Amino acid sequence: MNAAALRDRVAVVGVGRTPYSRDSGVSTQTLALRAVRAALDDAGLAHTDLDGVACHRVGDSVQAAIVAQSLGIRDLRYHLDLFGGGSQSHWVVGSAALAVATGVAECVVCWRAVNARSEFRMGGTGRAAPDTLEFQYQAPYWFATPPQQLAMYGRTYLDRHGVTAEDLGRVAIAQRAFAIDNERAVMRTPLTMDDYLASRPIVDPLRLYDCCLETDAAVAVVLTTTERARDLARPPVLIAGAACGGGTTLFSNGRGDLTVSAAADMAPRLFGQAGLTPADVDVAELYDAFTPLVLMQLEDYGFTDRGGAAAFVASGATARGGSLPVNTHGGHLSEGYVHGLNHVAEAVDQLRGDAGARQVPGARVALSTGQPGYVAGTTSALLLRSDR
Amino acid sequence: MSPVRPRPAVERDSTPWWDALARHELVCARCAECGRWRWPPRALCGACGSLEWAFAPVSGAGTVASFVVNRHGFGGAFPLPSTVVLVRLAEQDDLLLPGGWSGAPDGAGLTIGLAVRVGFEDVPGDADADPYTLLSWRPA
Numbered sequence: 001m002n003a004a005a006l007r008d009r010v011a012v013v014g015v016g017r018t019p020y021s022r023d024s025g026v027s028t029q030t031l032a033l034r035a036v037r038a039a040l041d042d043a044g045l046a047h048t049d050l051d052g053v054a055c056h057r058v059g060d061s062v063q064a065a066i067v068a069q070s071l072g073i074r075d076l077r078y079h080l081d082l083f084g085g086g087s088q089s090h091w092v093v094g095s096a097a098l099a100v101a102t103g104v105a106e107c108v109v110c111w112r113a114v115n116a117r118s119e120f121r122m123g124g125t126g127r128a129a130p131d132t133l134e135f136q137y138q139a140p141y142w143f144a145t146p147p148q149q150l151a152m153y154g155r156t157y158l159d160r161h162g163v164t165a166e167d168l169g170r171v172a173i174a175q176r177a178f179a180i181d182n183e184r185a186v187m188r189t190p191l192t193m194d195d196y197l198a199s200r201p202i203v204d205p206l207r208l209y210d211c212c213l214e215t216d217a218a219v220a221v222v223l224t225t226t227e228r229a230r231d232l233a234r235p236p237v238l239i240a241g242a243a244c245g246g247g248t249t250l251f252s253n254g255r256g257d258l259t260v261s262a263a264a265d266m267a268p269r270l271f272g273q274a275g276l277t278p279a280d281v282d283v284a285e286l287y288d289a290f291t292p293l294v295l296m297q298l299e300d301y302g303f304t305d306r307g308g309a310a311a312f313v314a315s316g317a318t319a320r321g322g323s324l325p326v327n328t329h330g331g332h333l334s335e336g337y338v339h340g341l342n343h344v345a346e347a348v349d350q351l352r353g354d355a356g357a358r359q360v361p362g363a364r365v366a367l368s369t370g371q372p373g374y375v376a377g378t379t380s381a382l383l384l385r386s387d388r
Numbered sequence: 389m390s391p392v393r394p395r396p397a398v399e400r401d402s403t404p405w406w407d408a409l410a411r412h413e414l415v416c417a418r419c420a421e422c423g424r425w426r427w428p429p430r431a432l433c434g435a436c437g438s439l440e441w442a443f444a445p446v447s448g449a450g451t452v453a454s455f456v457v458n459r460h461g462f463g464g465a466f467p468l469p470s471t472v473v474l475v476r477l478a479e480q481d482d483l484l485l486p487g488g489w490s491g492a493p494d495g496a497g498l499t500i501g502l503a504v505r506v507g508f509e510d511v512p513g514d515a516d517a518d519p520y521t522l523l524s525w526r527p528a
């Protein structure tokens with residue numbers, strides 16, 4: 001096995017986003033195609049350059065095949081329509097990168113398109129049961145939504161390490177401070193600790209401001225070979241590593257300790273593939289459907305010792321000017337919730353130097369992560385680096 | 389809107405499990421080759437690869453691995469407050485089951501590691517639906 005076979009061979013060459021809103025007024029098909037077109041425009045490519053498509057969804061969005069048809073791709077060389085939410089998000093891009101690196105396809109667009117506020121609320125109970133056999137063992141107890149599921153795991157971590165509400169609040173506050181400088185962000189008013197602590201309880205131990213923003217939006221990224229990328233309009237952002245890993249269900253899962261996510265097993269493989277270490281990372285976009293996940297991933301990806309994440313955040317390390325700025329777009333908590341793809345897009349902005357007032361000076365390496373394997377049973381992440 | 393408890397969507401693999409619950413028996417799937425427990429029922433043992441297994445009774449003893457207290461009603465869908473526990477069965481470190489809590493609805497007195505014992509809650513049927521039984525954990 002050649003663990004470095006993917007390293008730097010594929011590049012992100014275009015990023016596209018629709019506006020983020022509470023009601024897009026259009027279908028997910030329209031959102032997806034608008035984001036794809038924006039990403040193509042950014043790359044200086046045409047829809048006729050595409051020969052592959054990839055997305056993830058949970059029965060809440062347009063099929064990848066319909067998008068491929070709409071784009072007029074007759075010779076569809078790569079197609080992925082992955083079942084799953086945020087845990088799968090980065091494997092959509094990673095898997096597409098494998099297709100490009102092996103020559104199966106040359107130019108693949110990856111997206112996530114959701115009307116997650118106006119049509120299909122992940123945190124709602126009116127939706128259809130997820131396509132899993134396990135829902136029957138949860139729903140009869142009124143245990144059916146992601147905030148409840150992640151609160152269940154989160155409590156084990158808080159309890160183990162004595163993490164307080166204020167510790168979680170500091171995560172939300174630091175991200176809001178970045179969102180203020182992000183014109184796309186849904187939440188741009190400053191957040192104080194008093195605001196945080198006064199926000200209404202959702203499911204103990206989570207408050208409102210521990211939870212992501214259900215959003216209507218689509219985000220797309222275009223991949224091609226690094227060789228071709230160097231001839232295109234924008235500075236290439238290279239995929240240094242891409243990995244998926246196992247997970248931690250709420251059932252018998254081989255992982256008795258719920259305080260450590262499956263990302264801890266995957267991270268050494270990801271860094272090894274890229275030839276990088278946590279110390280090389282300049283900016284981290286960590287999957288933040290809920291605040292505890294940010295603290296847990298700081299440990300699971302090796303940025304701090306076990307139990308050290310709250311102090312790391314309190315030190316200012318993850319804020320603007322810190323040693324490891326985290327969720328520089330505001331994350332799912334403050335920018336909007338596009339199920340991980342907006343993290344990839346922000347990482348690309350940072351590595352191109354396109355992030356404006358929230359730019360991390362000289363950022364060359366970014367980690368972008370999917371949900372670290374809780375509930376779903378898989379996780380995924382990317383290491384990206386600039387070609388400068 | 390008053391909360392309507394979602395009925396379990398019983399399927400082929402789980403029918404014997406729900407039937408056991410209705411008899412106030414807690415069973416889990418156990419590998420016939422290596423003896424490792426798993427839940428929910430799955431056809432193959434991830435430890436040894438065997439396809440041979442059977443439902444077998446567990447002791448009903450466990451500890452609280454975690455718990456949550458619902459404070460937001462999701463549009464009136466949930467009773468408030470209400471508590472859900474995740475129980476780690478005594479039989480095996482990774483044998484986890486979500487379930488209801490027989491104690492205070494706000495989870496008062498619950499802590500991670502609390503010793504618990506299985507209990508059952510019979511949900512009556514009506515003209516349209518058969519009765520069924522849920523887990524309702526209590527302090528040991």
Ligand SMILES: [Zn+2]
Pocket residue numbers: 419420421422423424433434435436437438
């Ligand atoms: Zn076995």
